[in-house]
Amino acid sequence: MASSLSLLQNLLSFPPLISINSSKSFSICFHKLLFPKKMPTFERTERLVNSVEKFSEEDVRTSRRTMLGLISAVYGIGIVADKSNGAGLPEEKKPRLCDEACEKELERVAVVTTETGLQYKDIQVGVGPSPPIGFQVAANYVAMVPNGQIFDSSLEKGQPYIFRVGSGQVIKGLDEGILSMKIGGKRRLFIPGPLAFPKGLSSAPGRPRVAPNSPVVFDVSLEYIPGLEVDE
Secondary structure (H helix, E strand, C coil): CHHHHHHHHHHHHCCCCCCCCCHHHHHHHHHHHHCHHHCCCHHHHHHHHHHHHHCCHHHHHHHHHHHHHHHHHHHHHHHHHHHCCHHHCCHHHCCCCCCHHHHHHHCCCCCEECCCCCEEEEEECCECCCCCCCCEEEEEEEEECCCCCEEEEHHHHCCCEEEECCCCCCCHHHHHHHHCCCECCEEEEEECHHHCCCCCECCECCECCECCCCCEEEEEEEEECCCCCCCC
């Protein structure tokens, strides 16, 4: 966070030398911000500063708005980095979509089995539309082996995973499970081996191995579907 705050201070002190209508000027100025050791020569910088006089008042206002956007983006990177520490936590302290109270409630929820052998329990039923095949979705997930050990999680990465549902970008069981969810819904998927990882996944520090064609469990939450509105 310290490094991102330092970069934020540099951004705030940098004059508005860019215009959104000048991609070349934008590229040079932003490169100077992020890579100060590779700044242009004095002559190139002088020419760039002189070109500011040609900008209109609206250009300057646009430049300031653009800089504020860059500041927010860089500051956000620092926040995400600070939140992405779950991988180093003990198993019992890793972030989950279903806590102890949720687990108790889930015991009373009936299991739904589909024709493919996928099983699921709805932790929370969402509202609005389900995602059409090929639409982008943003979902959080916690992926576990059957004994509950986590081998992957968007929560540990600090942001939802975005992909085109039903397009083969994720394992078959996850694709099928999300297609029938609604926005805001949470679901536990019991994914059989044929719908999981045909080649398996290697183990890593703090991560269990997933054997080829072995069952896995996914807790997923459908955060939003870009382009689709939720009916109130």
